[in-house]
Amino acid sequence: MELPSGAVGWPVSWIVHPCAEGGEQIWFCRSFSGEGRTVVGQIEMAVGGGAVLYVNGYNVTTDVPIPVSGVWRPSSAGEETTVVVKRYDVTRYLRPDTNVVAVWCAPEARLSLVFSGLRVTHGGRRAEPFAHTTDATWLCRTCGSCISPDGREMVDGRETQEELRTGRLEVIKWQNAREIAPTLEHGKMMAVVPQRSSVRVGHVYDCCLTEADAGRLTYSCGRGFRGRIRVTLRGMRRGDLLDIGGMGYVCSGESDEQAVMRFTEYVGDSIIVSGGTALTPDKVQSVEAICLEEYFNSSWMY
Numbered sequence: 001m002e003l004p005s006g007a008v009g010w011p012v013s014w015i016v017h018p019c020a021e022g023g024e025q026i027w028f029c030r031s032f033s034g035e036g037r038t039v040v041g042q043i044e045m046a047v048g049g050g051a052v053l054y055v056n057g058y059n060v061t062t063d064v065p066i067p068v069s070g071v072w073r074p075s076s077a078g079e080e081t082t083v084v085v086k087r088y089d090v091t092r093y094l095r096p097d098t099n100v101v102a103v104w105c106a107p108e109a110r111l112s113l114v115f116s117g118l119r120v121t122h123g124g125r126r127a128e129p130f131a132h133t134t135d136a137t138w139l140c141r142t143c144g145s146c147i148s149p150d151g152r153e154m155v156d157g158r159e160t161q162e163e164l165r166t167g168r169l170e171v172i173k174w175q176n177a178r179e180i181a182p183t184l185e186h187g188k189m190m191a192v193v194p195q196r197s198s199v200r201v202g203h204v205y206d207c208c209l210t211e212a213d214a215g216r217l218t219y220s221c222g223r224g225f226r227g228r229i230r231v232t233l234r235g236m237r238r239g240d241l242l243d244i245g246g247m248g249y250v251c252s253g254e255s256d257e258q259a260v261m262r263f264t265e266y267v268g269d270s271i272i273v274s275g276g277t278a279l280t281p282d283k284v285q286s287v288e289a290i291c292l293e294e295y296f297n298s299s300w301m302y
Contacts, residue, residue, distance in 0.1 A: 012046075012112045012113065012114055012133045012134060013112065013133065013134055013135055013179050013180070013181065014110050014111065014112045014134070014179070014180050014181075015028065015110070015111050015112070015134045015135065015136070015138055015140070015177035015178065015179055015180070016109065016110045016111075016140075016177065016178050016180055017109060017140045017141075017142065017177065017178070018140075018175065018176070018177070018178040020109060020142055021146075022107075022149075023106075023107050023146045023147040023148060023149065024106075024107075024109060024142050024145075024146045025104065025105065025106035025107070025109065025142070025143050025145040025146055025147070025262075025263070026104075026105050026106070026109035026140055026141070026142060026143065027102060027103070027104055027105075027140060027141050027142075027143050028102065028103045028105065028111050028134075028138055028139070028140045028177060029100060029101065029102035029103070029138065029139050029140075029174070030100070030101055030132070030137065030138045030139065031098055031099070031100050032098065032099045032100075032101065032115065032132060033097070033098050034094075034095070034096055034097055034098065034099060034119065036096065036119045036120050036121035036128075037096045037119065037120045038091065038094040038096070038099075038117050038118070038119045038120075039091070039117075039118050039119070039120055039127065040091055040117045040118040041089070041090045041091045041093075041094045041115070041116070041117035041118075042087060042088060042089050042090060042091075042115075042116060042117060043055070043060075043087070043088045043090050043101065043113060043114065043115050043116075044085055044086070044087045044088075044113065044114045044116075045085070045086055045087075045088070045103065045111070045112070045113045045114075046083050046084070046085045046086075046111075046112040046113070047083070047103070047105055047108070047110065047111055047112075048083065048105075048108030048109070048110040049105060049106055049107045049108035049109070049263070050065030050105070050106055050107070050262075050263045051065060051103050051104060051105045051106075051111070052065060052103070052104040052262075053088060053101075053102075053103050054100075054101070054102040054103070054104070055090045055093040055094070055099065055100070055101055055102075056093050056094070056095060056099055056100055057100070058093045060088050060090055060093060061088075062088070062198075063198040063199055063200055064199050064200055064201060064292060065106075065199075065262065065263055090115075091117070094117075101113070101115055104143070104262075106145070106146075106147055106262070106263045107146075107147035107263065110180075111134055112134055113133065113134045114131060114132070114133050114134075115131070115132045115133075116129070116130060116131035116132070117129070117130060118130075134177075134179075135179050136176055136177060136178065136179045137176070138176070138177040139174035139175065139176060139177065140174065140175060140176070140177040141173055141174045141175065143156075143159050144156030144158065144159030144250075145159070145262070147263060147264065151264060152246055152247065152248065152264070153246075153247045153248070153261055153262070153263060153264040154247070154248040154249075155247065155248065155249050155250070155259060155260075155262075156249075156250040157249060157250055157251055157252035157254075157257055157259060158238065158239070158250060158251075158252045158253075198294070198295060199292050199293070199294060199295075200292070200293060200295055201227075201290055201291070201292060201293075202227075202291045202292060202293030203291045204230075204288050204289070204290050204291070205221050205222065205223070205225065205288065205289040205291070206286060206287075206288060207219035207220060207221045207222075207270075207271055207287040207288065207289055208220050208222070209281055209284075209287075210270070212281050214277060215274055215275050215276055215277055215278075215279050216272065216273075216274045216279075217272070217273045217274070217279065217281060217284060218270055218271070218272050218273075219270060219271045219272075219273065219287040220269065220270045221268075221269050221270060221271065221289045222269075223269060224267075224268065224269040225266075225267075225268070225269070225289045225291045226265055226266070226267040226291070226292065227265055227266065227289060227290045227291040227292040228260065228261035228262075228264075228265055228266065228290040228292070229244055229245045229247065229259075229260070229261050229266050229271055229287070229288070229289065229290070230258060230259070230260045230261075230286075230287075230288040230290055231244050231249075231258065231259045231260075231273060231284060231286070231287050231288070232256065232257070232258050232284075232285040232286045232288075233251065233256070233257050233258070233259065233283055233284060233285065234255060234256050234257075234283055234285050235255075235282070235283045236251040236253060236257070236278065236279075236283055237251065237253055237278060238251060238252060238253025239251065239253070240253075240275060240276065240278055240279075241275060241276075242259070242273060242274065242275040242279065243272070243273070243274045243275065244259055244271070244273050245261075245266045245268075245271045245272065245273075246266065247259070247261055247264065247266075256285070261290075265292065266289075271287055271289070273287065
C-alpha cells in the first residue's frame with residue numbers, strides 16, 4: 001500500500017483506549033491465526049505520539065521513540081501536526097500458526113495499522129495475499145505509566161509487559177479498543193521517506209555517586225548529556241516511590257529491577273535519585289546516562 005507524501009487521508013481506522021485518561025501509556029495488541037507459512041510480511045503504522053512495535057515478543061522498531069518533552073526534535077521532523085506512516089518488514093519474526101502484534105503508545109495513545117503480506121497455503125502450492133487493519137477487535141490496556149501535563153514521565157514498575165514480549169496474553173486484563181473515524185484534527189499524514197533523520201542511542205555512560213544524603217543520592221555523568229536515564233535497583237520494597245531525574249518510579253520489589261525513561265528525556269550533567277529513608281547507596285546498583293543522537297536513516301525496511 002503506497003501513501004503519497006503529504007497525503008491528507010489514511011484509509012485505516014484509528015483505535016483508542018475507550019476510557020484512558022490523557023497522557024496514559026497504552027498497549028494495543030491482536031493475535032492473528034495463520035493458515036500457512038508467511039513468506040512476506042510487513043506492518044505500516046501511524047501513531048499520534050511515540051510508539052514501540054512488537055511482533056511475537058520481538059521489538060522490531062528500528063529507532064528510539066523521539067522524546068516528547070519538546071527539547072529534542074530532529075531537523076526533519078516537520079510540523080507538529082504531521083503524523084508519519086512508518087513501514088517495517090516483519091517477515092523474519094512471523095510464525096506459521098499464530099502471530100501476536102503489540103504496540104506500546106505514548107503520550108497520544110491512538111493507533112492506525114496495517115499488517116499485510118503473502119502466505120503460502122494448500123501444501124505450498126498457492127500463494128495468497130492477506131491484510132489486517134486496526135478495528136474494534138483489537139485489545140488494549142493501560143500499562144501503569146503516563147506522561148503528566150508538565151511532561152514528567154511516571155512509571156509503575158509493578159506493571160510488567162512480559163506477556164507482550166512472550167505473546168502469552170492474559171485476556172482478562174484487556175478490553176476491546178474503541179474505533180474512531182479519522183478526522184482532520186489527526187493532522188497531516190505523510191509516508192515515511194527512504195532517507196530521513198532518525199534518533200538512536202549514541203553512547204551509554206556509567207554515572208558515579210558523588211553525594212549521599214538521607215534519601216537523596218547524586219550521581220555525576222562526568223559530562224553534559226541529553227537522553228534517557230536507566231537505573232538498576234536491588235532490594236527496594238514493592239510500592240516504594242522514587243524520583244529519578246524528574247521521572248516518578250514505583251518499585252516492583254523484585255530482586256533486580258530497572259527504571260528506564262521511555263518517552264521523555266533528561267538534560268544535564270548529574271542525576272539525582274531521591275526517595276524515602278529506604279533509599280541507600282547499596283540499593284542502587286548502577287545509574288546510566290543513555291545519550292541520544294540524530295543520524296541519517298537510509299531505510300525503514302530491513
